[in-house]
Amino acid sequence: MLRLWNLLTACFLATACLLFSGQLAAMEPCPALDAASPDARSAINHHICFYSARPGEPAHSATAPEDLPAELAWKSARGHDLVFSHTDSVYWIQLNVRNSSTESGLWYPKLHYPLLDEVTFWQKSRYQSGYSPEDVRPPLATGDLFPFATRGIDYRYYLLPVTLNAGESRAILIRVHSSGALNVPLGLMTPGEVVAESNHLTLVHGLFYGAMLVLAAFNLLLFFSSGTRYYFYNAFYIASLGMFLFAMGGFANQYFWPNSTALANLSIPLTLAVCALAMALFGSSFLEVGPGTLSAKALKSLATIAAGAVTVTLIIPYTKSILINTALALVVIVALQVIAYVRWRQGYKPAFWYLAAWMVMVIGALIYAMAAFGYLGDYPAREVMMQAVVGGQVILLNYALVQRWRLLNQKLLDVEHQARTELELKVHERTAQLRNTMRELEQANRKLASISLNDALTGLYNRRHMDNLLPELCREARRTGNPLSLALIDADHFKRINDTWGHDFGDQCLKQIAGILDEHVKRPRDVAIRFGGEEFALLLPGTDLDGARTLCLAILKAMRKTPLIAPGNETFHLTLSAGIAELATGQEPSDLFRKADEALYQAKGAGRDQIVLANRVSTPDQSTASSAN
Template identity: 50%
Template sequence: MVRYCLLLTALLLWTAGAYAEPSGVAQLCRKVDASVPAQRASLLDFTCYLPVPESAPYWNAQTIHELPDALTWRPAAGHELAFTQSEDYYWVRINIHNGGASPGFWYLKLDYAPLDHVEFHLDTPSEHRTIQTGDRKPFLSREIDYRYYLLPISLREGETAEVSIRLHSGGALNLPLALVTPDELVSSSNQLTLTHGLFYGALLIFAIFNLLLFVSSGTTYYFYNAFYMAGLGMFLFAMGGFAYQYLWPSNPQLANTAIPISMALCALSMNLFGRSFLELFNRKTFTSRLLTAQSVAGVTLLVLSPYLSYTIAIKTIAIVTLTVICNLFFIGIMRWRAGLTHAKWYVISWSTMVLGTISYALAAFGYLPDFLTHEIVMQAAIGSQVILLNYAMVQRWRELNLKLLEVEYSAKQKLERQVLERTAQLRKTMNQLEQANRQLEALSTRDELTGLFNRRYLDSRLQQLARESQRTGHPVALVLVDADHFKQINDRFGHGFGDSCLQSIAQVLERNTCRPRDVAARYGGEEFALILPDTDESGALRVSQAVLEDMRDTMIEAPDGSNHSLTLSAGIAILKPGEALSSTFERADQALYRAKAGGRDRAELAEPPIRSDATTKRTENAQ
């Protein structure tokens, strides 16, 4: 009996020792109070980490409790964690405490996309959760649709969560960690979305513009410049995690090879553009042979990058890319000194690219902290380079015009033909751009899902008809239409079926607005509007009832194979002379509300507008 008691005591002591927190770790990894914004902002003061060599016997430990107690954890000491390329595994540990008087919810955010293996371990008094993700796994493994890595943390008042992260990657490890509230996450995400949207949108516009110039003029360096900007945009899109999130979320292999492939494309395209723009066509010179060798290297790496390991591919291509950039910079200086005046702007633009690329490469390979800042610096450098390159091409165009003027003295007739041909090309290009702008303008007034006009067009058209009604006195009817119980449809069958329902509603509205000047628009989630010129209340009511009846008779097949019909509610208001559009909208909305309150699947006429005393007095004087 005594022996059994001793064995039980030893087992309890071993268990307590296995799960006891080492004193060194407790001292280094102090608790961060998530309810205090200042402590959240200085999260790295409460963070500690541990490098684990692959040769260590405990390299495959699945939790921090499986690591030996004798290991020495290191404090981050307020510095962002960044590690150069190695085969080591890294553990990061943070103890998060809710010192507030109410339950709280936060996100632990890791803002670096190209990580092969990321394991989050969350231990709270109420749960133990493990998330295994990284770009070696499908994007859905992240649980939250976000290009970076998020760990949701929910704590009651007074609770503490132990968070540990196990990381490994074939490239460098940048670990920009942050602890944020949902509001802070949404705010920062919106700001980044705006910044990235402007950057990638501008890059795409410049690429398309150069491509159009190539198509219209046949000038080779326009194509190479468009090719370069497309490759550069794809590289940053992949490095930022957008490509994996939006383009191939179910293909981890492509997510890993996209970065070296796009980098090789950048090296090849910038080399081809530099050769064409700097007019290095004499293949017998050393400079020309160097550029040829760089083009061959770029094509070779482009072909081999899908078959090489990520570690070898990224190092090799990065070295070749930096070599190409530096060589082009010095070649540009040589051409500038040789009298090629537009090479001046090429050199200036390339100098920003050299500085931005070196800064970005050092951060991407873990030699510099704060990767997000260097990413912004890289985007600013690219933006400056793109603007300066296009200005350089303008300067070259100016040089060509000056040369044409010089040739005029010896070959005036030939010059006139050349000018006429070039003018025709320019007109053709401008016509194409104008047509493209018109197409873009048409696209900007249409709702992408339903094909109906959008709110922007609705407001513009309604203002036009209001001014026309003011002149002619003809009535204009505004009908607001809303789908009944639409949230229940989305909750029951999903948003995919909800989108199908919205498309069916759009088809019904289009079928019942037959006159050329009638307008059907979508201006909200399940909210639609009809503008009916030259239509009084009775006419608008007939159209609305026809829409409601048509919608009732339209059957929509659900994902489970069953057929369903929708009902609509409508509010009708007639725009009165001198009435503000906002008042008309409000009256129609109130009528729609009455239709909803009155049982739905019906149309209600709006109350007439309340006239002010000044309006009443003017009317009485007129009588």
Template identity: 60%
Template sequence: MPYLRCLLVFATLMITGFSANETNGATGDCPVLDASNAAERDALMHYVCFVAAGPGDEAHSVADPSELPGNQQWTPANGHDLIFSQTDSVYWVQLKVSNLSDARQFWYLKLNYPLLDQIGFWISGNSADQQIMTGDQHPFASRGIDYRYYLFPVTLNAGENATVTLRIQSSGALNVPLSLSTPDVIIADSNHLTLAHGLFYGALAIFAIFNLLLYFSSGTIYYFHNAFYMASLAMFLFAMGGFANQYFWPNSTGFANTSIPLLIAVCTLAITLFGRSFLDISPDTFADRLLKAQAWLSGALALLAFVLPYSLSIIINAIVGLSSIASLFITGFIRWREGYMPAKWYVLAWSGMLAGTLIYTLAAFGYLTDFLAREIFMQVAVGTQVLLLNYAIVQRWRLLNQKLLDIEHDARIQLEQKVHERTSQLRSTMRELEQANRQLAAMSLNDSLTGLHNRRHMDNLLPELCAESRRTGQPLTLALLDADHFKSVNDRWGHDFGDTCLKHIAEILSRHVKRPRDVAIRFGGEEFALLLPGTEAAGALRLCQRILEDMQQSVVKTATDGPVTITMSAGTATLLQNEDDRELFRRADEALYRAKVGGRNQIIQAVEPD
């Protein structure tokens, strides 16, 4: 089949180390780019030169451009992108720039590839020499600018010349897509990509949560596997795009590399589990044994990602991932031919995904240019696949539903002695369905971690309580509480310990909020709310003081560092005449903000507006 031939070509490319895009050309001096000229900036790669210094070369061991040999020969890029397959070489990149305008100007040299271990940046010859050392093997803050790609400032006075030098070394493939842009262009491009990424990752999150809720409500395992797949795929693309290093582990320099093969293995495990459950593979068949072996192999590779060298682990995981996708595609095609109609949509979903994954992998390994374009193409392929997979799930549900209707129809025409048995089965099914609906309704109004009510319940209840308070004249107080420095707790001890702390907070709130109509709510992260009908400001203040004192006097035990005390800040607001629920919430939130700014571990009551 064509997909298997593509996979074979890809494996051959990686084994031989061939790169179709590695630049070759005659050596010579680099031309000077007029940075004030937009046309020349657009043709930046015609002004870039580079040196590929293998182990043993003098340029491989030096750490500063001033230490390079005086007769160093530079190879012009000749307009080509600089991409290199996995190599031990150090790459020096040079760009000579000048400002021929009559005013001082500022640009950013942008490197649009996030997965690079070591990057050194030097600019010399201008009024203020600069040096930046960054990359995945440095804390994210070393970049100087909070951005997933690398931005290096270039400032030139009128008529001034400068030489920009980059030293790049990485244990994986090297993509060096460079551009020289003004800040307004950088911001505009970033805004457009932010919108696209927000829509993409938001859609994946919604689909994953939706499938997870379907799993909890129905107990059907492939819903869980589909949610697992979409979450792991989103996390892998998040890491490949540099977002995970920016937001999740900015200071974990070692994990920046480990996370990529680890997440590939996790994605492979997820797609194998989903395919095996969705395609309804018969037990003890060859396909069943093959998919089980793939799942076990993926799990083992996920663990080995912490042990194997990155350069070896990434290749093994990529080959296993592509092989697993191909085998699932073939298995789905066979099930389709066997008459299992949901497999038709499964095969269509994987058709584009297999091509997208192959192209994205080739780009990531340095065999295709324009990694950013391949990333967008991969997102389109993933989005299309997710839609088709969920449509396939709908078709499977319709098939099962049709079977249920057929069973019901057959029951109607059975002999009279069968009627009582079928009716009893139907009643049992209805009871189970009613129980499942009650569970789903409870889940939609309660927080699964702490057992408290959630934000949806608060949004439903607060307007009703405000209307009742205005009608009866009884007071209503809203208290908002927030755990202090909770991000540092998660960063230091992990999210599992953070969840333990949230449960601890919920227990304390439940212990103090005891009146029948008082409601304790977790409405987001470490944020909690108390709805206190019939309670004036003074009563709410006393209640919050008891809660804060209890929090300060209790501890949560960690696995290694002993007990930890969690403190909270609180803001309260009592409903005013002619005030609605939004204004009440706003005033309580402002009071909470003042409590946090004023030193935390305290309670601030909202002031009445003038």
């Protein structure tokens, strides 16, 4: 029991000592930093004190050092960066510096975070307790709520020139207030160090933003040359992401709208919403999600929400819009990862590289967001890391585009190979029919041309084919001495059919006629043609008048015996009339057609359902007519 009592007593005394020492540490003044010592400057966070003034406290409403209460419970930074999440508090920061060298020098207290609404610097001649107006030099008031020129030095970060004579001491007081998260990464640098760091960062940022601009322009050119949408969406995404980082880095405020405090405060949530919109559009186009699928609906909804967020950002306060748009961007990223994984599992190979790109992006975005919202320190390092992550992601995305192009190109080659194989087979068949007189390409062109030479209703050849073929057959007949006959066939009283039962039934009758012609015209070189309305023609090379008459008799007989069922189940029989002409010596194609047409009119005038031969002096085929009766 005694041992237990001694142990509890020891723990109590240790805890009391820790609390007492912590109170002493909190009450101790900030240790002075030797500005002439590089080691001391690199350990500046061990020399910084701060005070968080909540709304309602005197220090919150204080606008100058002399307005501060006489005694403030300053806290030591204890070697850590000053980072604070969203808060309404005003932060006062104190840094005591002295020059231990024998020569005067110039140093720059540097605040490495550009996104602060209000930042005010004061310099006090000495850092004893208490502030009086005569000891404090004129302040430097700047921040995003002020024009960029108020910073005094044309630089995206905040610099305060401090000149110290040999052995001189000075207290630097900073008042910081912002509507978002607070990052107050402080440094104390010589002019040479500032220039060296600026040159290094200029090179890094120049390479990064230059590469982003080149990739965006390249994808835009690919879009204009190919018309492929995902190139445009990729250019849109790269440009919007680059603009977001440009605004986050303070460059947009420095170069684009230095005199517009509204845009300085609005640019970050606005560009973030635009990034979310670009991500959704690019992902939907690149991943080739099928229309109507759950993935397509989700991405369409996210794109619509992002477009709405762009509008809403112009209305709601910054503190709400930055949180909403950040959450929206993270939701879009997660949704794109899930959909990319699903597409990859479905066998879409480019989705693997797309998924890898977004996995890299998620890690970087989370770290960068935590730094921007005040949950992680060393914001400058996070900014460079984010640029490296974005660079890696953009490279992977463009590599995914290359893989997608290779996949599409391979599909195109496969389709082309298949089409070429099929075309070669068709060309070979066509070449055999046309006695191997044309090359493969000519046969392919002829086949394509034949599509325009067919009658859409009946499937027979049309008038254009007849006009092309008849002169050729006439020349062949004159050259070889073989006969050539032309038969013109017309449906009798066809207008009565259209007027009685309508054109739809008339079309069925025309198809029936075409079927009978196709059934009887069997020789390879004989051609059945519908050259207008209810008029048909037969081109019969190697056939004289008697052969043509025999063929037409069979056709008229078959048509006469074919019952047609009209609307209302009424049955009737359709008859045909025909005129036949044979090419005579010295005749032209037009003469042959005219003679056959005159013979057809004679058949019509003689009572229909019969045949008239134009090259013979004869009367209509009475046997045909009598059988019709």
